[in-house]
Amino acid sequence: MAVITAAQLRAHSTREDLWLAVHGQVYNLTAFAVDHPGGIDVLVETAGTDATETYDYAGHSEGALQTMQAYAVGPLEGSEPGKKGRGSSIAAAAMSSMPSLSARTKGSLQSALSPGWALVVVLPLLGMAALLVGLSSRERGEVAEDEGMQVGGIGSVTSFLTGLGLASSVSVAGLMVVYSRFHETLKMEKEVFAYPPTIPRRVPRSMIDA
Missing domain, CATH: 3.10.120.10 (Cytochrome b5-like heme/steroid binding domain)
Incomplete structure (x- = not known):
């Protein structure tokens, strides 16, 4: 040729x-x-x-x-x-930098959703609920011995707080499970630069001829 x-x-x-x-x-x-x-x-x-x-x-x-x-x-x-x-060279450099960035992002998300993090949040709430249940039982026992059970008295207030604590604990635990499941659906099968490009960069002819 x-x-x-x-x-x-x-x-x-x-x-x-x-x-x-x-x-x-x-x-x-x-x-x-x-x-x-x-x-x-x-x-x-x-x-x-x-x-x-x-x-x-x-x-x-x-x-x-x-x-x-x-x-x-x-x-x-x-x-x-x-x-x-x-x-x-630009495309190769971008692809080589993507895995490290993705690894850091995944590491942060996994730390946030780790079992240890769940225990730190859920266990104190469950402990609070158990404490309220114990106080409620003790209060009801004292009121029953001294004055008898009174509707709308201290026993009713304590029972309300107990129910509130239990409901809060269950709600938080449920939200954590739902969020964890939702996060699983957001995981990428491939890195961004693993997909073939479909739209090439357009360079003005004036820049190419310069």
């Missing part, structure tokens, strides 16, 4: 005559543009230029590059074949 100069590449920058360079290789994508998954406009914006950075930033697979070989015209003058652009 003949070596393609930058001037020759710029001469093919229209929708009807669409060439671009990726990793040091020039491709004539005029026939392929209408079938491009990202749309023809993305290719038109980078037509006639070295689109390696945009290509890498979009996260294309190795299979995509193999498909493009059928449209290869020749190597781009002054470029190193196979050299990746800055976009691939």
Whole structure:
């Protein structure tokens, strides 16, 4: 294949005559543009230029590059074949930083929902309820011995407090169980960058030609 100069590449920058360079290789994508998954406009914006950075930033697979070989015209003058652009480095750096961030987030959530945390909250409430029950029983016994049970007296007030304490304990325990179950539904099966990109970054031609 003949070596393609930058001037020759710029001469093919229209929708009807669409060439671009990726990793040091020039491709004539005029026939392929209408079938491009990202749309023809993305290719038109980078037509006639070295689109390696945009290509890498979009996260294309190795299979995509193999498909493009059928449209290869020749190597781009002054470029190193196979050299990746800055976009691939940015994407790789972002992916490498995601696991550590995710691990810290999961660790914080697991600490907040650990059994120890549940015991710290629930046990004091249960202890308070038991104390109120004991005080209520003792108070009712003293009132029964001295004055007899009186409706609306101290025994009624203590019984109300006992019921309130028990209801609060049960409510808190129930809410913790519901929240724990709800949190399980929010767990991600994959990291954000594990999914293939579908919308490539669009770079204005004025920035690429500069």
